[in-house]
Amino acid sequence: MPSTNNKSHGIIGMRLPLVDAMKKTTGEGFYTDDIKLPGMLVGKILRSPFAHARIVRINTAKAKALAGVRAIITGDERGAQNRFGVLPISKDEISLPKPGATGRAGKALYIGDCVAAVAADDEEIAQQALQLIEIEWEELKPILRVEDGLKKTDEPLQDQTENETNIHKSVEQHFGNVPAALKNSRYVKSGDFDFVGLNHAFTEPIAVVAHYDADGRVTVWSPQQVPHYLHRALAEVMEMPLHRIRIIRPMVGGGFGGKSDPFPHEMIAAMLSRKCRRPVKILFDRDEVFYNNHGRHPTSTHITVAADANGKITALDLDATIDGGAWGSFGVVTTYYNGVLAMGPYQIPNFRYAGRRVYTNKAPCGAMRGHGAVNTRFAFEVLMDQLAEEANVDPCDFRLSNLLPENCQTINGFRITSNGTRECILRTRARSEWDKKHGRLPYGEGIGVACGFYISGSAHRIYFNELPQSTVHIKIDMDGGITVHCMAAEIGQGSDTMLAQCVAEPLGVKLDRIRIFSADSDTDPIDLGSYSSRVTFMAGNAAIQAAEKIRQKLVAAASRITGCPSQGFVLQDEKVVYAPNPKISLTFDEVLMEALARNGALMAKGIYQSPPPIGKRDQFKGWRAGLSPTYSFQAYIAQVKIDPETFEVRVEKVWAAHDCGKALNPLAVEGQIEGCIHMGLGQALCEEMPYIKGAIAGPNFLDYRTLTPMQMPEVEVIIVESNDPEGPFGAKEAGEGPLLPILPAVANAIYDAIGVRVYSLPMTPDKIWKEVQRQTMTAEKLKSGFALAK
Amino acid sequence: MSRKLVTLNVNGSNYETAIREYDVLLDVIRENLNLIGTKRGCDMGTCGCCTVIIDGRARLSCLTLAMECLDKRITTIEGLKSPIIHPLQRAFAESGGSQCGFCTQGFIMTAKALLDENPAPSRDEIKEAISGNMCRCTGYIKIVDAIENVARDMNSKGVHHAIDE
Numbered sequence: 003m004p005s006t007n008n009k010s011h012g013i014i015g016m017r018l019p020l021v022d023a024m025k026k027t028t029g030e031g032f033y034t035d036d037i038k039l040p041g042m043l044v045g046k047i048l049r050s051p052f053a054h055a056r057i058v059r060i061n062t063a064k065a066k067a068l069a070g071v072r073a074i075i076t077g078d079e080r081g082a083q084n085r086f087g088v089l090p091i092s093k094d095e096i097s098l099p100k101p102g103a104t105g106r107a108g109k110a111l112y113i114g115d116c117v118a119a120v121a122a123d124d125e126e127i128a129q130q131a132l133q134l135i136e137i138e139w140e141e142l143k144p145i146l147r148v149e150d151g152l153k154k155t156d157e158p159l160q161d162q163t164e165n166e167t168n169i170h171k172s173v174e175q176h177f178g179n180v181p182a183a184l185k186n187s188r189y190v191k192s193g194d195f196d197f198v199g200l201n202h203a204f205t206e207p208i209a210v211v212a213h214y215d216a217d218g219r220v221t222v223w224s225p226q227q228v229p230h231y232l233h234r235a236l237a238e239v240m241e242m243p244l245h246r247i248r249i250i251r252p253m254v255g256g257g258f259g260g261k262s263d264p265f266p267h268e269m270i271a272a273m274l275s276r277k278c279r280r281p282v283k284i285l286f287d288r289d290e291v292f293y294n295n296h297g298r299h300p301t302s303t304h305i306t307v308a309a310d311a312n313g314k315i316t317a318l319d320l321d322a323t324i325d326g327g328a329w330g331s332f333g334v335v336t337t338y339y340n341g342v343l344a345m346g347p348y349q350i351p352n353f354r355y356a357g358r359r360v361y362t363n364k365a366p367c368g369a370m371r372g373h374g375a376v377n378t379r380f381a382f383e384v385l386m387d388q389l390a391e392e393a394n395v396d397p398c399d400f401r402l403s404n405l406l407p408e409n410c411q412t413i414n415g416f417r418i419t420s421n422g423t424r425e426c427i428l429r430t431r432a433r434s435e436w437d438k439k440h441g442r443l444p445y446g447e448g449i450g451v452a453c454g455f456y457i458s459g460s461a462h463r464i465y466f467n468e469l470p471q472s473t474v475h476i477k478i479d480m481d482g483g484i485t486v487h488c489m490a491a492e493i494g495q496g497s498d499t500m501l502a503q504c505v506a507e508p509l510g511v512k513l514d515r516i517r518i519f520s521a522d523s524d525t526d527p528i529d530l531g532s533y534s535s536r537v538t539f540m541a542g543n544a545a546i547q548a549a550e551k552i553r554q555k556l557v558a559a560a561s562r563i564t565g566c567p568s569q570g571f572v573l574q575d576e577k578v579v580y581a582p583n584p585k586i587s588l589t590f591d592e593v594l595m596e597a598l599a600r601n602g603a604l605m606a607k608g609i610y611q612s613p614p615p616i617g618k619r620d621q622f623k624g625w626r627a628g629l630s631p632t633y634s635f636q637a638y639i640a641q642v643k644i645d646p647e648t649f650e651v652r653v654e655k656v657w658a659a660h661d662c663g664k665a666l667n668p669l670a671v672e673g674q675i676e677g678c679i680h681m682g683l684g685q686a687l688c689e690e691m692p693y694i695k696g697a698i699a700g701p702n703f704l705d706y707r708t709l710t711p712m713q714m715p716e717v718e719v720i721i722v723e724s725n726d727p728e729g730p731f732g733a734k735e736a737g738e739g740p741l742l743p744i745l746p747a748v749a750n751a752i753y754d755a756i757g758v759r760v761y762s763l764p765m766t767p768d769k770i771w772k773e774v775q776r777q778t779m780t781a782e783k784l785k786s787g788f789a790l791a792k
Numbered sequence: 793m794s795r796k797l798v799t800l801n802v803n804g805s806n807y808e809t810a811i812r813e814y815d816v817l818l819d820v821i822r823e824n825l826n827l828i829g830t831k832r833g834c835d836m837g838t839c840g841c842c843t844v845i846i847d848g849r850a851r852l853s854c855l856t857l858a859m860e861c862l863d864k865r866i867t868t869i870e871g872l873k874s875p876i877i878h879p880l881q882r883a884f885a886e887s888g889g890s891q892c893g894f895c896t897q898g899f900i901m902t903a904k905a906l907l908d909e910n911p912a913p914s915r916d917e918i919k920e921a922i923s924g925n926m927c928r929c930t931g932y933i934k935i936v937d938a939i940e941n942v943a944r945d946m947n948s949k950g951v952h953h954a955i956d957e
Contacts, residue, residue, distance in 0.1 A: 023885035026893025027900060028877065029829020029869035036828040203928050205833045205841055206894040255831070255894025256928050288834040494892025494929050673888045673930055680931030703838035703926060711919040711932040 012575075013507040014731050017669040021499045021513060022253070022492065034209035034225050034252045035285050042211070043072055043121040045274050045284035046128035047267060048135055049293065050110030050117050053144035053363040053696030054159075057108055057137060060101045060118060065134035070123035073278035074131065076101060077118075081273060083107055086235040088228070088263045088368075090465055092170070092330035094160045095366075097239060097269040106161050109142070111328035112363050113697045114293025116266045121274040121282045144363035144696050148302070148325045151360035159328060159361040168361040170326050171337045173624055177413040178352030183317035187308035191388045195305065195381040196762040198690040199325065200298035202370055203708055206255020207291050212271035213281040219246050220272050225254040227262040227491050228531030231464070233523055235264030240272055249523040254493040258681070259369035261493070262533045263296055263331050292701030296331055296368030297691070299324035299359070301340065301377045307385040313393045315404050317352040318344060322378065324367070326359045331368030333359045338627030339374020344382050345412045345628070346455035347423040347635050348404040353413055363696055369533060371681055372741040375456060377763075383452035383746030384759065396440065397451050397750065398431050401637070408724075415618030415625060419632050420734070422661030422724035423453060426637035429720050430657040434639040440754060446644050448755025452746035454636035456739030458663075458729075459536030461612040461629040470609035472540040473527035474548045476505060479603040482591050484511065486548075487519045490529040490541040495737050496670040497537045503666055504545035504730055508553050510573030511590055527607070535735035538666065539631060540610040542730030547608030555604050559597035560588055613728070632726050634735045635661040638743035640715075642751040649767040649774065651687055652713075653748055659720035660740045664732035672719045675740040679717055682744035684708045687764050798862055802827065803871030811858050818842045818853040821868060829869035829897050833926070840925030843898035844868050850905035852924075869897035872904065879942045880904055889938035891929035899925050903939045912947055915940060 025031045062074045077083060077100035087093035098116055100107050110117055118135055122128035145151050145159065151168035158168050184190055211223040220240060226232050229249040237244045254261060267284050274282045286294065306319040322340040326333045341355030372379075390400035406412065408421045430451070431437070439449045463471065475487040486505050492498040502516040519526050529541050553573060560578045561568035564586055572581045578593045580586035597604055612631045619625060639657045644650070658675050665671040688707045692699045700706060725732035745763070753759050758773035795810035802825060809824040818835075821827045821844070833841030835854050842853040845867040872878040880900045883889070890896040899922055906913060906921040913921065918939045919932070927935060 019885045019888070020891070022893070023890050024877070024881070026890045026896050027881040027884040028873045029827075029897045031893045031896075032828075033831070033894065035832060038826075204892070204894075205839055205926060205928055206831070206892070207833065253894075254892060256892040258928070285832075288836065288838075494894075496891070669888045673891055673934060676931035676933045677891065677929045678931075681928070702836060703834055704836075708926065708928065709931075710923050711936065712916075712923055714919075714932050717931070717933060 013503050013513065014666055016667065018499060018513070018667045020496050020670065021502050021518065031253050033206055033255055034211060034223050037211045037223055037252065037283065039211065039213060039281040042281040042283055043123060043278065044125045044128045045119060045121045045271055045282040046132055047116050047270060047284065048118040048132045050113060050115040052110060052139060052141055053113050053146065054142040055110050056140040056142060057099050057101045057110065057117065058140050059138045061136040062118070064136065065120065065131040068127060068131050068134060070127035071120060071131045072123070072280060073121040073274045075119050075270065075273050075277060077103070079273050081239045081241055084239045086239055086264055087330050088231050088332055088464065089330065089334055092162070092334055094162065094330045095266065097266045097273065105157070106159065111159055112365050114290065114365060115328065116270060119270045119274055121278055146362060146364065146693065146696050148323055148360045148362060151362050159363065163361065170330060170359045170361050171334045172358040173337050173341065174356050175341060175414065175622065175624060176354045180317045180319050180352045180354040183352040184306065184308050184319065187316045188311040189389050189392045190306060190308040191385045191392070192306040193381060193385055193761055195303040195377070197301040197377040198692065198763065199300040199367060200370060200685055200689055201292055201295055201691050201706060202258040202260030202297055203703070203706060204256025204258055204260055207288055208267065208286040208294060209284065210268050210271045211281060211283045212275040214272065214276040214279055219248060220276065221248040221250060222268055222272055223250045223252055224268050225261055226251050227254065227257040227493055227533055229489055229491060229523060230528050230530055232264040232268060236269065236272060239269045251491055251521045254491065257493040257532065258371045259373060259533065260296055262369055262531065265294065288703065289701035292698050293365050295327065295365035298370040298376065299326060299336055299367040303377055303381045305381045305385060307382065307389060309389050309393060313395050313400055313403055315348055315350055318350045320344060320355045320378065322357040324357070324359045325364070326361055327364040327366040328361060329366035331366050332373065333367070335627065336369070336374040338624050340378050342414060342628035343375035343455065344378050345414055345416055346418065346633060347406055347421070347453050349406050350413060364693055365698065371678065372456070372738050373534065375742055376685070376745065379454060379742045380745045380749065380763065383743065384749050387450070387750045387753065398427055398436060401451070401453055402427055416628060416633070419728065420663055420724035420726040421635055422722040423635040423637060425722045426635060426659035426661055427453070429722065430637050430639045430659045433718060433720060434641065434657040436639055443754070446646050446755055447642070448751040448753065449639060449641045450747045450750025450754055451637065451639045452743040452750060454739050454742030456634045456735065456742060457534055457628060457630035458632045458634055458735040459539045459612065459630055460534045461615060461631055462626040463530065470611050471536070472529040472544040472610040474501070474541060474544040474608045475527055475605065476548045476552055477603055477605050478552065478594060480598055482515065482594055484509065484516045485519060486516060486545065487526040488529050488541055488545065489523065489526045490520055490537045491532040492520055493532050495532065495674065496667065497532060497541065499670065500538050500542055500666055501545050504542045505549045508546060508549040508573070511576055535738045538733050538735060539729055542733060544608040544610040546730050548606045551606035551608070552604055555597050555601065556593050560593045563588060563593065563596050631728055632734045634739035636739055636743045638747040640744065640747040640751045642748060642755055644752065644755050649770040651748070651752060651765065651770070653683060653715040655716045655718070656744065657718045657720060658740065659722055660736060661722040661724050662736040663726035663729045663734035664723050665721045666731060666733050668721060671721055671736045674736045675719050676717050678741035679744050680709055680714060682741045683748065685763055686745040686748045688766070690764055800858065800861060800866065801864065802866045803868060803874065813859055815858045816854055817844065817856040817858045817861055820858040821853060827868050827870050831894055831897065833894065838926070839895065840898040840902065841895050843901040843925065845901055845905050848905065848908060850902045869900060872900065879945065880938070883938040883942045887938035887941060888934040889930060895925060895927045899927065899935055907943055907946070912943055
């Protein structure tokens with residue numbers, strides 16, 4: 003249902019501080035580690051020192067004997083072997099391996115995998131107890147390289163793999179005829195790209211509190227992006243009905259995808275608490291956060307893009323191999339996304355994708371901001387630049403001439419509605435003075451462009467059911483406060499503020515009347531969570547629908563008071579005004595009292611369900627992947643300066659245009675875009691998480707280097723508003739798509755600056771130097787008349 | 793290990809508390825004094841979430857032994873808002889300098905120490921001062937904006953906001 007016909011009364015489109023910002027800046031913000039419950043114990047997890055090993059037996063007798071130890075659990079604990087996973091189609095995670103068991107059930111699968119756990123009176127006792135647990139290990143040969151995971155094996159790491167290999171999921175899609183198109187194309191460019199794995203590096207370490215209480219209910223406090231999926235997983239692991247489990251989400255200190263799986267430590271905390279009937283808190287050390295990972299997949303991408311003589315794209319041929327680590331997580335989706343999220347913003351008449359995800363004995367990989375789209379986008383946009391150069395067309399013009407129009411369908415069945423890419427390109431181009439700069443800056447300085455494309459929520463549910471994707475309840479009682487309930491997870495992105503705006507606007511009230519309850523599964527209706535950039539679109543629409551029902555009750559009351567027809571009333575500035583004669587004006591509270599007198603507390607609910615898909619339903623395997631009710635679009639231009647001696651890249655300025663449909667809160671949209679640029683630049687220039695013999699080389703913030711304030715460029719945010727026909731007040735996502743274009747824009751700027759291309763991220767000075775050396779040597783060889791080696 | 797009863801001066805109040813020789817200030821502030829506004833991000837001095845002000849300088853409480861602070865004046869984020877919300881706290885909220893909020897109080901303490909020493913820092917000086925604090929949400933831009941706005945405001949009003957104690 004379109005929700006754009008509400009005129010703004012000064013809430014939508016305003017630069018608003020987040021509704022919970024003052025709590026955060028004054029230290030009143032309450033996070034999971036801040037919880038203290040009477041009798042609460044400290045939980046600690048014993049982790050595997052081996053990348054691949056069977057647990058022959060565990061002896062916990064000595065640990066149990068230690069004074070102050072209240073519970074110890076191993077894989078023998080009830081439920082510890084029950085499979086779970088965020089995707090019901092690949093539940094391959096267990097809480098703890100079972101001593102002596104054969105196959106996957108008895109094994110630790112990566113360095114840092116959970117093996118046993120203790121609850122004790124304090125941290126020191128818990129730590130001592132871990133050291134007293136005796137384990138007999140049988141070390142097994144680990145699969146550390148993706149290449150090895152592709153081979154046949156007698157004992158795959160997980161039970162469900164393809165063709166007796168360690169391939170978790172393989173995908174093949176073909177639309178049109180790629181081989182024929184390539185044969186007939188004037189320009190063809192290929193490249194092999196290489197991407198290391200990344201960690202989300204949120205600042206709040208993972209923590210959880212669980213309490214199995216006297217009533218036999220379990221409450222779990224966890225900084226979750228997806229409380230509902232944790233709820234479901236806990237029910238299966240604990241073997242309890244959903245209604246006997248309560249999930250509470252305290253403030254979340256950053257997620258970025260890294261807190262969007264149900265995790266073993268959450269199950270472990272609940273099991274420990276069930277065992278000793280006391281609250282248990284587990285707080286990770288920073289290295290444990292890295293072991294738990296679930297970050298961006300290490301990826302190798304082979305890509306070919308072709309264009310005809312007129313510079314129109316004829317084909318995109320993609321092949322991606324992603325290293326999943328030990329578990330499935332969101333991996334099936336990631337595998338698809340590496341292909342299908344390349345289907346915009348350009349018209350691609352022929353598309354072929356082969357992708358596979360491989361299990362290895364490393365920390366699990368999962369969803370991270372820009373899920374599945376970032377690496378492919380990098381490769382695609384770098385090749386777009388090369389095609390433009392070969393066709394002798396300006397890179398901006400080349401992109402402009404290939405754009406998808408509004409209201410169209412892609413070859414794989416994506417329904418494109420609003421689309422502001424053209425405006426994004428034109429405005430960044432003008433603001434950056436691209437035409438004066440591209441190809442014209444002195445050696446060492448350069449400018450590059452790239453576009454982006456991302457989903458605004460997944461149209462399909464992870465659980466194949468027809469339940470609403472989001473539900474919002476509103477209640478107003480005689481205090482005049484407006485209580486909004488919805489489990490959409492506030493993780494710092496501002497979803498509570500968005501909900502408050504979507505309710506305040508139709509009711510014409512100030513934000514301070516609104517109280518958001520988005521943290522408690524007992525009272526707040528289900529929203530599927532903060533992932534896939536779905537919350538503004540889905541929960542926002544549900545909130546508007548609920549607020550609209552309340553508005554109807556209020557105008558009916560105003561009509562009863564005044565005798566004027568209810569359709570004539572407008573709610574704005576805390577007043578209910580009869581538009582045909584504005585002298586007839588009531589306060590919000592007057593009208594509310596009349597409404598309450600007849601009804602008691604006003605209550606209403608709204609839901610969101612994405613419209614049924616059009617086009618390719620059931621026509622091919624994986625048809626659901628990437629279908630979204632709408633898509634976001636971006637175009638970025640980055641200007642860089644490269645040190646001619648050290649080859650260090652300094653990004654000087656970024657012009658970032660993003661089509662978010664409608665900026666409900668431009669301050670928050672800017673914040674999302676700037677944060678995306680920071681994270682994307684980290685992946686482009688300095689972040690990497692290498693492994694040495696299966697161990698993460700530096701599981702800390704000294705070795706895992708994010709961009710410092712000194713390295714962060716100036717950013718000019720250009721908000722493009724395409725007014726999505728189905729978005730709440732026209733809005734669509736702003737949290738993930740804005741990450742995509744920055745990486746290739748920088749790569750293309752590096753090429754403009756010094757004429758070399760690096761196909762491996764991060765683009766560190768050593769890699770750039772090597773390319774410069776190769777270029778110089780090639781030039782010298784050519785000059786001196788030697789034939790090239792190859 | 794046995795604990796020793798000591799007195800710590802935090803936010804202008806004297807707290808008697810029992811600590812061990814190896815307890816770091818962060819643990820004592822959060823666990824003993826229940827001042828949970830100071831956050832634990834990494835326990836190894838790499839993120840700045842635990843920044844407090846000790847005798848006027850921004851310090852990482854996870855790397856500071858509590859025993860070393862017995863005769864010192866410690867200020868935490870809770871001390872800044874008492875009784876009036878500090879301009880930095882308001883500015884971080886209004887400029888969008890806080891998203892998930894977990895690092896925020898660390899930045900505010902660092903910024904407070906900076907502005908006390910240098911009331912008119914340049915943008916680069918601000919960036920340098922906050923380089924020991926890590927934020928994963930904002931890209932630092934709106935954090936620098938917030939600090940810059942407060943500095944400008946303070947200087948135009950000729951008011952120097954010292955901690956009220």
